[in-house]
Amino acid sequence: MAGTVNLVCTRERLGETVTELKATPVPEGQVIGENFTPSAGCEVASGWEVFSYQFSTLGSELWTETVNVFSSAASAIPAIALYTIIILASMFARGAIKSFFTPTQDYTSLKTVTFGDESAVRSMLAASIVSIIFIFIIWGAFTGSKLLPSFLHLPGPYTGEASFTYTVEDAEGNQDQAEIFVNVLAAGVEGEDAQVEAGDGFAKNDSVNITVYRSEIVAWDRNDDVNRRDNGARIVAINDNPVEFDANDRDDAGNLTSQPPAFDLDFARVAITDRGTININPDQGWQMQPLYLPAPEVVWGSFIEIAKYGYQNVYLTVHLGFSLFRVIVGFLLGAAIGIPLGYAMGLSNWFRGWFDPIVEFMRPVPPLALIPLVIIWFGIGEVGKIFLLYLAALWIMAIAARSGVSGVRITKVHAAYSLGASKWQILRHVIIPNSLPEIFTGARVAMGVCWGTVVAAELVAAEEGIGKMITTASKFQSTDIILMGVIIIGVVGFGIDMLMRMAERRLVPWKGKA
Amino acid sequence: MSGLVIDNISMRFDLPNGSHVQALQDVTLDLKPGELMSVLGPSGCGKTTLLNIVAGFLAPTGGETRINDHVVLGPDKERGMVFQQGALFEWMSVRANVSFGPRMARKKKADYMGNVDHLLDIVGLQDFKEKMVYELSGGMQQRVALARCLANDPDVILMDEPLGALDALTREKMQSLVLKLWKETGKTIILITHSIDEALLLGERVLVMAPRPGRIHKEYRLPFAEMGVTQDLREVKEHPDYGPTREEILTMIWDMEEEIMGRTEGGE
Numbered sequence: 120m121a122g123t124v125n126l127v128c129t130r131e132r133l134g135e136t137v138t139e140l141k142a143t144p145v146p147e148g149q150v151i152g153e154n155f156t157p158s159a160g161c162e163v164a165s166g167w168e169v170f171s172y173q174f175s176t177l178g179s180e181l182w183t184e185t186v187n188v189f190s191s192a193a194s195a196i197p198a199i200a201l202y203t204i205i206i207l208a209s210m211f212a213r214g215a216i217k218s219f220f221t222p223t224q225d226y227t228s229l230k231t232v233t234f235g236d237e238s239a240v241r242s243m244l245a246a247s248i249v250s251i252i253f254i255f256i257i258w259g260a261f262t263g264s265k266l267l268p269s270f271l272h273l274p275g276p277y278t279g280e281a282s283f284t285y286t287v288e289d290a291e292g293n294q295d296q297a298e299i300f301v302n303v304l305a306a307g308v309e310g311e312d313a314q315v316e317a318g319d320g321f322a323k324n325d326s327v328n329i330t331v332y333r334s335e336i337v338a339w340d341r342n343d344d345v346n347r348r349d350n351g352a353r354i355v356a357i358n359d360n361p362v363e364f365d366a367n368d369r370d371d372a373g374n375l376t377s378q379p380p381a382f383d384l385d386f387a388r389v390a391i392t393d394r395g396t397i398n399i400n401p402d403q404g405w406q407m408q409p410l411y412l413p414a415p416e417v418v419w420g421s422f423i424e425i426a427k428y429g430y431q432n433v434y435l436t437v438h439l440g441f442s443l444f445r446v447i448v449g450f451l452l453g454a455a456i457g458i459p460l461g462y463a464m465g466l467s468n469w470f471r472g473w474f475d476p477i478v479e480f481m482r483p484v485p486p487l488a489l490i491p492l493v494i495i496w497f498g499i500g501e502v503g504k505i506f507l508l509y510l511a512a513l514w515i516m517a518i519a520a521r522s523g524v525s526g527v528r529i530t531k532v533h534a535a536y537s538l539g540a541s542k543w544q545i546l547r548h549v550i551i552p553n554s555l556p557e558i559f560t561g562a563r564v565a566m567g568v569c570w571g572t573v574v575a576a577e578l579v580a581a582e583e584g585i586g587k588m589i590t591t592a593s594k595f596q597s598t599d600i601i602l603m604g605v606i607i608i609g610v611v612g613f614g615i616d617m618l619m620r621m622a623e624r625r626l627v628p629w630k631g632k633a
Numbered sequence: 634m635s636g637l638v639i640d641n642i643s644m645r646f647d648l649p650n651g652s653h654v655q656a657l658q659d660v661t662l663d664l665k666p667g668e669l670m671s672v673l674g675p676s677g678c679g680k681t682t683l684l685n686i687v688a689g690f691l692a693p694t695g696g697e698t699r700i701n702d703h704v705v706l707g708p709d710k711e712r713g714m715v716f717q718q719g720a721l722f723e724w725m726s727v728r729a730n731v732s733f734g735p736r737m738a739r740k741k742k743a744d745y746m747g748n749v750d751h752l753l754d755i756v757g758l759q760d761f762k763e764k765m766v767y768e769l770s771g772g773m774q775q776r777v778a779l780a781r782c783l784a785n786d787p788d789v790i791l792m793d794e795p796l797g798a799l800d801a802l803t804r805e806k807m808q809s810l811v812l813k814l815w816k817e818t819g820k821t822i823i824l825i826t827h828s829i830d831e832a833l834l835l836g837e838r839v840l841v842m843a844p845r846p847g848r849i850h851k852e853y854r855l856p857f858a859e860m861g862v863t864q865d866l867r868e869v870k871e872h873p874d875y876g877p878t879r880e881e882i883l884t885m886i887w888d889m890e891e892e893i894m895g896r897t898e899g900g901e
Contacts, residue, residue: 528719528720530716530717530719530720531719531720531721531722533688533690533708533714533716533720534714534716534720534721534778534781535733535737536689536690536707536708537688537708537709537710537712537713537714537782537787537791538710538713538733538734538737538781538782538785539709539710539734539737539738539785540733540737541737544737548722548733548737549722552722552724553722553723553724555724627724628765629723629724629765629767632723632767
């Protein structure tokens with residue numbers, strides 16, 4: 120009987136005993152417990168071993184991940200603390216300035232108890248403005264933006280010319296000094312190979328061009344009269360700092376007997392490699408590389424560029440239009456089915472019982488988890504994506520409509536019946552208007568979820584769409600376009616929510632006033 | 634019109650834990666057209682259950698309610714309701730609320746608009762017809778509720794603590810208004826209240842109910858409602874019979890409350 124069996128295998132690896140659990144196919148013609156012979160060092164695992172091994176490895180892996188996550192989080196604490204201090208400092212500064220100039224006297228500002236009184240807490244416009252400006256200042260400072268005065272920039276990477284000396288000793292113990300001229304080039308600048316005078320002695324001067332954020336290894340002996348291999352030459356000093364390291368000095372296994380040293384010079388970190396060459400790593404400063412974070416004006420520039428001419432032959436309006444089209448059609452379909460479904464669930468025991476298991480099961484399934492299934496079923500065309508968004512909106516709208524119906528005060532319904540209304544009239548004039556606030560809340564949530572889902576769906580499979588634009592840009596490492604896409608997604612999502620709120624205020628003015 | 638007959642009504646329902654509640658037992662009443670009866674009693678005496686049965690929102694487990702010689706089987710526009718609060722439709726203006734009944738009956742606008750405006754004048758809301766109901770104060774909202782009920786021209790008006798959520802001053806004004814409307818329209822009214830003063834002032838007949846099981850304890854026929862139609866309600870309270878009747882009912886209800894407390898304390 121062919122099948123699969125779990126084996127516990129013990130073997131030696133790097134002097135340690137390693138135990139592993141492996142699922143192994145049983146060879147044809149063998150039967151476990153009869154003629155099955157596991158490979159050397161392996162035994163058939165008992166049920167308990169299978170269980171305990173999985174949990175212990177899972178536990179140790181998760182523990183390692185937890186440590187990783189928390190150490191990453193801990194490394195951000197100083198930055199967060201600094202940011203918080205700046206928030207508090209600007210709050211007190213603003214408070215001091217404000218009370219010095221114009222003490223306001225409206226009702227809320229006269230409340231003495233504000234800590235704990237939610238109604239006395241308002242979103243401070245000044246804080247929002249400062250917050251946004253501050254985000255741009257941080258962004259600009261870390262990217263060396265031209266929009267900021269240069270004194271706000273964090274130290275940038277080193278560019279320009281510099282040099283340092285190295286001292287060579289040959290096998291006979293003769294020493295000579297030579298200089299390495301380094302030219303760190305700004306991004307996109309082609310450097311010419313500088314011609315330097317060789318200098319005297321058996322060590323000759325070298326020159327090297329390094330693009331900013333890169334490092335370079337210099338084989339210093341390529342032009343010298345002695346070299347590492349033939350003459351046993353080695354570096355004994357960098358800028359007169361002595362080096363106690365010999366790359367030729369190895370034990371029988373070929374391992375180095377001492378650690379190669381490194382020196383922090385004023386423009387770069389210079390290290391001796393384990394082959395005896397010199398690795399020059401120019402100072403990178405505090406700013407982020409454009410690959411990681413482009414400056415605001417670069418992002419704005421690419422926005423203008425793409426707004427005018429499109430990206431990869433697709434105009435930005437087409438990208439945005441497709442994304443919005445999917446969201447709106449998906450949402451409308453979801454609402455068209457979900458709202459009546461929710462009403463039915465709110466009005467009939469049978470419908471409630473029928474759909475409760477379906478809705479309660481589908482509601483916690485994130486639409487993103489359905490993307491693979493939807494692609495298998497519908498392919499990568501519009502139908503699949505709209506179906507996904509339809510599902511995302513459907514349950515939210517159904518639940519909103521259901522709770523809208525449950526939220527009708529029974530006295531309203533009783534009053535309407537006593538006034539002679541029929542069931543349909545009660546639905547039309549009492550239940551539907553009364554559930555509109557809930558439905559609007561649900562619609563806002565559903566639009567938010569749909570917008571998030573459409574971008575994710577486009578990341579996976581699409582021809583056009585704002586998410587597709589980001590994926591394409593990521594393949595070309597165009598971080599500016601990715602960032603621009605993210606900002607557009609945020610702004611459009613915010614705009615959708617604002618429009619929904621405006622519609623809500625217009626159409627449901629009685630919300631919260633019952 | 635032959636009035637309202639509550640014939641031997643009982644209400645008993647099961648609880649999830651297997652026990653049952655006898656909310657009402659053998660309640661029998663006969664209201665002539667145009668009578669104003671207030672119902673009083675401690676909490677849990679079945680006042681609201683009785684009203685819901687008369688309104689047709691609940692089916693009694695025994696007995697029946699008859700109005701105009703037919704049995705009540707469900708809510709109908711012949712029995713108008715006025716609730717404590719929250720029964721107005723916030724998405725409609727005052728006028729739309731009041732005209733709700735005629736509109737649902739698909740009457741012609743010309744046929745009911747005059748009456749709606751007239752009722753709004755009577756309840757003192759002539760300047761608020763186009764306002765949304767959530768813009769009105771609690772007392773004004775109850776005026777809308779009264780007008781909405783009257784606009785449908787019911788035979789019987791059932792009021793479930795209609796003034797319970799109002800402050801004392803507004804409440805007094807509204808009590809006068811209820812008396813005025815009763816006299817002008819000649820409707821049969823059942824009014825449930827927690828306030829003994831309200832029950833005495835607004836009740837031609839005052840029904841005191843007792844709890845566990847809910848039943849009629851005692852019934853009074855009082856002259857104060859008739860007096861209140863023409864006189865100031867504070868003057869009515871000066872009447873020599875008013876104080877003693879009030880004391881009598883108050884003691885009655887207190888005794889019931891104490892009996893309940895004693896019973897629950899003893900039972901636990």
